[in-house]
Structure formats: C-alpha cells, structure tokens
Amino acid sequence: EMPLPDNTAKMMGGVGPFGSVEMGGMFSVLKVRAGQKRGDYSDPGWFKHPTGTNAFEWAGALSEPARFASEGGSSMPSRGKPAKDIEVQIRKPKGHSGH
Secondary structure, rough: OOOOOOOOOOOOOOEOOOEEOOOOOOOOOOOOOOOOOOOOOOOOOOOOOOOOOOOOOOOOOOOOOOOOOOOOOOOOOOOOOOOOOOOOOOOOOOOOOOO
C-alpha cells in the first residue's frame, strides 16, 4: 500500500462498528455524546446502541411467503370482447408534423 502524505486523512479502509468505513471526497467524523465534558477532545469511542435497537440476521425458520394467485396463470385479467366492432383510423407518422 502506498504511503499517504502527512497532511492527508485516510479515506478508504477505515474500520467502524459494523465493518469498513469508506468515504469519497472530503468528510468529517464528529462524535458527540451526552456525557462529554466541555473542552474534552478525547475520542469517546463508537456509539453504544441501546439493547435491542440493532438489526440482526434472522437465524430461525422462515415460513413460506403468501402468494397472490386469484388471477390464475396470466397477469392481466380477461375483460372479454367489446359488444360491437370498433373502427380505428391509424395515421402513420410522416416528417415532423409541423414542429
């Protein structure tokens, strides 16, 4: 790995509480805690989340998801044919039609 200049903060490959932290461009990490004393610039560490507030991977058995099946095998329901034939006049485009 190439060494960084002395006046440069590392922007790729940092480690956070949930894995790697990668930022592009300029950024700042500001850690503010309720119990920090005025003028105390020491690193308070990563935020400690209250119990039960973090997402986690489910390890239990998964039930079969409900499937919508009332329309049968096609996605568009059949509406039937119109009561009488409809005449449609089609004009194929030519040129710019005035615009």
